Amino acid sequence: MTAVPAYAEFGVQSNFSFLRGASRPEALVITARLFDFSAVGLADRNSVAGVVRAWVQSKHIKLTEDSEPTRIPYHPGCRLVFSDGTPDVLAYPQDRQGWAHLCRMLTAANERGEKGNPDLHIEDFLEWGDHMSLAILPDFRKSAEDTLALLRSLKNRFGRNLRLAVSPSYGGDDHWRLAQAAGMAAAAGLSLMATNDVLYHAAEQRPLQDILTAIRLNTTISEAGFALEANAERHMKPREEMARLFRHYPEALTETLRFAESLTFSLGELKHNYPDEVSESGLPAQEELARLAWEGARERFPDGVPEAQRELIHKELALIERQNYARYFLTVYDIMRFARSQGILCQGRGSAANSLICYCLRITDVGPDIMDHLLERFISEERGEPPDIDVDFEHQRREEVIAYIYKKYGHKRTALAASVISYRGRLALREVAKVLGLSEDVTSALSGSVWGWSSEEVGETATKAAGLDKTDPKTKQLVELVNGIMGFPRHLSQHVGGFVITKDRLDEIVPIVKTAMEERKMVEWDKDDLDNVGLLKVDVLALGMLSCLQRAFGLLEEKYDVRDDYGRPLELATIPPEQKPVYDMISRADTIGVFQVESRAQMSMLPRLKPKEFYDLVIEVAIVRPGPIQGDMVHPYLKRREEKEKPEYVRPELKAILKKTLGVPLFQEQAMKIAIVAGGFKPAEADRLRRAMATFKRTGSVTDYRQKLIKGMEENGYPREFAERCFRQIEGFGEYGFPESHAASFALLVYASAWFKTYYPDVFCAAILNSQPMGFYAPAQIVRDAREHGVEIREVDINSSEWDCILEEAPFDPARVAAQHADMRSIIETKHAVRLGFRQVKGLAEADMKQLVLNRGAGYRSVRDLWLRSGLSRSVLARLADADAFRSLGLDRRTALWAVQALDGTCATERLPLLDRPEIGLTEHEPEMKLPSMPLSMHVVHDYQSLSLSLKAHPVSFLRDQLAAEKITPNARLQNVSNGRRVSVAGLVLIRQRPGTAKNVIFMTIEDETGVANIVVWDRMFKRFRPQVMGARFVRVDGKLQSASGVIHVVAERITDLSARLGTLMKERQEQDQLARRKEIAGIEGTTCISSSGTSPGREAVQPEEAGAAQSAAVARVMPKGRNFH
Amino acid sequence: MGRNESAPADFPPLVISQRENNALRIAALNEQAELLGLKPGMGIADARAMYPGIEVMEADPDADRQLLESLADWCDRFTPLVALDGRDGLFLDISGCSHLFGGEDAMLAEIIRRLTQQGFDIRAALASTPGMAWASARHSHSRDRNVPAGQEEQTLAPMPLAALRLEEKTRTGLERVGLRYVGALIDAPRAPLARRFGRMLVTRLDQALGVVEEAISPRLPVSPLSAERQLAEPIGTTEEIERLILILARTLKPDLERRGEGARRLLLSLFRVDGVVARIVVGTSRPLREPTTIAKLLYERLAALEGSLDPGYGFDMVRLSIAVAAPFEMEQTDLAEGTSIAEEEFSLLADRIRARLGEEAVLVPALAESHLPERRARFVSSGKEIARPTRTSQPMAGGRPIRLLEKPEPVEASAEVPEGPPLSFRWRRALYRVARAEGPERIAPEWWREEKPGQTRDYFRVEDMDGRRYWLYREGLYGEQTAPRWFLHGFFP
Secondary structure (H helix, E strand, O other): OOOOOOOEEOOEOOOOOOOOOOOOHHHHHHHHHHOOOOEEEEEEEOEOOOHHHHHHHHOOEOOOOOOOOEOOOEEEEEEEOOOOOOOEEEEEEOOHHHHHHHHHHHHHHHHHOEOOEOOOOHHHHHHHOOOEEEEEEOOOOOOHHHHHHHHHHHHHHHHHHEEEEEOOOOEOOHHHHHHHHHHHHHHHOOEEEEOOOEOEOOHHHHHHHHHHHHHHOOOOOOOOHHHOOOOOOOEOOOHHHHHHHOOOOHHHHHHHHHHHHOOOOOHHHHOOOOOOOOOOOOOOHHHHHHHHHHHHHHHHOOOOOOHHHHHHHHHHHHHHHHHOOHHHHHHHHHHHHHHHHOOOOEEEEOHHHHOHHHHHOOOOOOOOOOOOOOHHHHOOOOOOOOOOOEEEEEOOOHHHHHHHHHHHHHHHHEEEEEEEEEOOHHHHHHHHHHHOOOOHHHHHHHHHOOOOOOOOOOOHHHHHHOOOOOOOHHHHHHHHHHHHHOOOEEEEEEEEEEEEEOOOOHHHOOOEEEOOOOOOEEEEEEHHHHHHHOOOEEEEEEEHHHHHHHHHHHHHHHHHOOEOOOOOEOOHHHOOOOOHHHHHHHHOOOOOOOOOOOOHHHHHHHHHHOOOOHHHHHHHHHHOOHHHHHOOOHHHHHHHHOOOOOOOOOOHHHHHHHHHHOOOOOOHHHHHHHHHHOOOOOHHHHHHHHHHHHHHHHHOOHHHHHHHHHHHHHHOOOOHHHHHHHHHHHHHHOOOOOOHHHHHHHHHHHHHHHHHHHHOHHHHHHHHHHOOOOOOOOHHHHHHHHHHOOOOEEOOOOOOOOOOOEEEEOOOOHHHOOHHHHHHHHOOOOOEEEEOOHHHOOOOOHHHHHHHHHOOOOOOOOHHHHHHHHOOOHHHHHHHHHOOOOHHHOOOHHHHHHHHHOOOOOOHHHOOOOOOOHHHOOOOOOOOOOOOOOOHHHHHHHHHHHHOOOOOOOHHHHHHHHHHHOOOOOHHHHHHOOOOOEEEEEEEEEEEEOOOOOOOEEEEEEEEOOEEEEEEEEHHHHHHHHHHHHHOOEEEEEEEEEEEOOEEEEEEEEEEEOHHHHHHHHOOHHHHHHHHHHHHHHOOOOOOHHHHHOOOOOHHHHHHHHHHHHHHHHHHHHOOOOEEEO | OEEOOOOOOOOOOEEEEEEEOOEEEEEEEOHHHHHOOOOOOOEHHHHHHHOOOOEEEEOOHHHHHHHHHHHHHHHOOOOOOEEEEOOOEEEEOOOOOHHHHOOHHHHHHHHHHHHHHOOEEOOEEEOOOHHHHHHHHHHOOOOEEEOOOOOHHHHHOOOEHHHHOOOHHHHHHHHHOOOOEHHHHHHOOHHHHHHHHOHHHHHHHHHHHOOOOOOOOOOOOOOOEEEEEEEEEEEOOHHHHHHHHHHHHHHHHHHHHHHOEEEEEEEEEEEEOOOOEEEEEEEEEEEEOOHHHHHHHHHHHHHHHOOOOOOOOOEEEEEEEEEEEEEOOOOOOOOOOOHHHHHHHHHHHHHHHHHHHOHHHOEEEEEOOOOOHHHOEEEEEOOOOOOOOOOOOOOOOOOOOOEEEEEEEEEEEEEOOOOOOEEEEEEOOEEEEEEEEEEEEEEOOOOOOOOOOOOOEEEEEEEEOOOOEEEEEEEOOEOOEOOOEEEEEEEEO
């Protein structure tokens, strides 16, 4: 038997040839290795988006579970697809220069084309085609003369670099096809090269490829017709098969090897292309970094740098020098320095921010007294990956930082990282179902079920929820295809804030792509790709809480003039630390609005954790995360925290690692240290373990580490059971675990925001409202919480408000502080009231309101005066009337609106000035109209409609009499009810939460005029009362009261939808009176007002009932819908 | 008006969904769904979150419209002046008609009775102005109300503003200042209202009250052309009808000629003495104007209907309308009286057959896009416009036979593995030696169609020693199957 000839495949498209290729790049590379190809390339359509993934995989292929990983020679390339009819060309760079050319060529095509649709012309190819090995794939159905002429001219241009590639098509004429190709190649003087023009790694992928085609053409699979491939032949084929197909042209197979030999370029050549920071001192980068670090160290440690820290700085500097990362740190330092010079609040986090140097450079404020610095975590020396620093900026001012980056580095050297948008649960399902021709209803039933499932595999739950039979073959097919397409890239989008910055031209390193925003450009690679190639990337992120804090600092300086010991305005680093009242407040779970710890889950944890010092906050931030919860670490920690059990350390060396967290590993760093100390991992291995954990769903490589860790720990004398538990915990971190540095950075913000809330609730409230949207709670709850802390809140008014909420002087009356916060009466230092801003009113534009404020002068005297002098349109004034903002004129919203409606539709400025001069004061000769005055309850509903909140009253207060008659307990009284008693509560539904970690329970938060109540709905009850839970806006809950550590829940046993009652609020006064009278007469009590109005049986009742029902539906819609959280 | 979904009580809750601003909302719902507390306008996602089990159907506004139109047709019996009102209402101008039905109240009762019998849940009202009738029908307490002249104001006053057919914007504007019932407007000074909400508000009010006249705009005559004959003496026999058809068709011819058009669809309306209208529709494959041909077509249809067409006490009016007309292509007869005539005759024949036996009685083949040879063509009704396949034609240049066997016939063949052409094959007991062969053309099954898709086929074009050419295929790939089967599928000329 003759030996099977060697072969290399270069006509390979992956699923990064969007909606064409049907296999992941990794799968293709693995298959090539499996078939023992001499080399493999990847050539996606006018893109190199997938080449890094394939490259990474090519270096590390495990053919079986136990075998040592092997590699396969791999070459990144691109399939050039022209928009001018030129046949496709496989283009593979021979060297770094060729890669630069390819990137320039694709960038030019991207620039010319629409987003996601490059427009490549043959001229680009002729210009940039040098230093590449090329293989043209002619279309044999076109005229042979034309093709030959083209081949000859390209041969003249590219010489021996050009080949003619052909693949069998199984169209019935392959004999002729190959002969034609060979003939043309000979005639043009080109070598013939074999390929199978691969679209997927295995024949089973054909249905998926058909699906992708139909999605791409936006049609159904049965309509797609000839656009689909006729057969499943475009998969990667073993060498035997390729040899058989090309048995008459063996030289075509050999040519693939020669092609491979011509390619020497590797993606590894791109790394470390960091910009040269021009330093003030003119020193080289490393020396400049050292200078800045020591300078910073002296500031951070005014009493002298302690020996241990001194040593660490030396060590870190040496590591940075070895890895050549100095310029990276200088770049980050420079960006943050710019932001600070502009007064933009910012804070770094991420693994590199975990270093002492970053503390010295003020990249992070988390110092060594707070946490250990783990050098290995900081930079992984072995992998040679760049450090990772994310910087958070105020969300409203991030743009300025981005503009600076563009200005400094220019569009040639910086662009955003890409973010690969891939098919996830709903999207995958929706598109596949559409292509299979399922009706929109089935599709939306499958994908629309709230809390059905998210990005996990589509399984039983979803199909069941949609009423589909999973055993039905159609359903099975659907589920299979959806799971097949899951994770496939759909298109590239820009990363939220990851900037790539390079020293050389960026467009010679990676192609640049247009984004939806004209001035933003992005590269074709995402974060992981950039990491793997070793390019510098800085995450410039937006964080709402930073905006809020910056505003709070501003208000504090302006209104209270609070300063630090050196007379400087307060800032993040100089907030008085470790204040007991702050921790007391947090421990009482009085944390609405406080960063991170404001969610229900966090709040229920706080009274048990009772944080007393900063590190407790670090733990608090990290512990209430899916990772620790799944790893079952929360309860042991809580028990130890509450001193119900003693921490145990299996071995003394573990005590050193886990002491701070009472023996429970909570942070990624601890997991790594355990692996090093107990499992015998090398530091770099431990880092790989961490990375594997983060991506283990994608690669499944985590199992290797499992064996290694457990084995290592056993060898070091740990019980196997303990080792397994350790691994489970580490695994639990997965995607969710926090590194300690991260938690510490966030904990700083927790403390800062809690400090403001403790001492200056007025400042805090205004700052949060002015930074909306952010956080967990709606403005209504923020306002309510501020009022409960004694802050006076004032209505929006045309003569007082500005766009933002402002502080107006007002005495603080401790008596206003609600009973539950009585401890704070002596602590709160508020001296101002919050005047709500126009930003609170729905539908107003900032520019309009600025104009209103600008022209306000001594104040507006009438609606007409406002209209004339502000130049605002009638519809804007109507919005202000809706917001009840004319009270300073003595008008309520109804009378104000009536006056507004009388104004001419056009703007005042467009009219003749003479007649409209306000001082002329033409009296309005108009017959008087008597409008019914609006009852308070209706005002409240309108307040909600326009402002999403009401300062006048709580909607539920109008129903209190009735509720009291039904023996419903006001929420505030729940603390007087003893544990285990049955109670009934009622309120507006604010939040429904079904934590991903506790699938069988739903938390509801309901609110009445006295406060909120927390409802627990167990799955069994949810099944029974689903419509009420999901649909009601106003709800009654009967259940058992449960109280533990000051956290009160009502465990629902019955849930009633009372939304219809809200209709009463919208009744006009006389109707309300009538109802009351009729009720008196009829002696009806406790039934809903609406049905009581339809007294007579039969048809005559139709109309009022209809109107009433429509009305309550309308009111219910105005009330908050209740936000759903996972 | 609403379709009554009162099927058996265990009929599941059903809602009709409609896309509004990119969100699916409930457009209508049945009683069971209503009992659950669902409301029109609610988001489908919200409704599903509450009741995952509800059944949702997409709204079909075209079908609703058609239904409404057919109801309007049906109402022709009461008055010729019927107008459509929005998506779910009809105006009937019954001035001068009510006496035919025993007075207004009796007429109203009759309309309601008959529509209710047909399964509709209807609300109707009768008043001296369209506006008043509209308000009463939709906002009155009762389902059948005759508002006596002079009582308009009193009736309207307690009704909500919606009763005035106001624009949404005007209505909410009024409601926001507390004016929520018509009564509030009747009492109010007119000038401030008109100033703020425009003249239309006042007009609507006046229209309802009868202060200003309002005419309904009856549905335009659907047919571009029609001819009718009132008969003093009702007719009942088919022969009489046929004779009348011919007369009417002759009347229509000059009009068609003047317009340069021919009929593509004909509508024959037979008005029975007692008000029932029988309508007969006939489609044609090409524009027609020749009276005898038209008549012939209708005769076929009448013949097919015989028995089901009940003349009762006879028809007192017959109307023939051209429901759809199309440009008539004048063709010069060629001297040899060649193909065009044959084609014309064929289509006339097809029309007549279809008229008698139904749309699906005559089918013609049309091209379809499929890689599978047997799916390349499908049969469609000859009356339909045949849409040509839009996308690229067959991707493969290497010809296929024009004639395929109805069913591929198994043959015994010997071939080279794994995918060589047959060397010889035996078909219907005769042995054929293959002289030349080309292939394979590999065609995989359409996995999305059947539950158990067939196997991949390898097609070969082969020529036997006598120069006859065949299209053969092997079913299944080597490796997948030990002994693949061979079939003969067609012949090349």
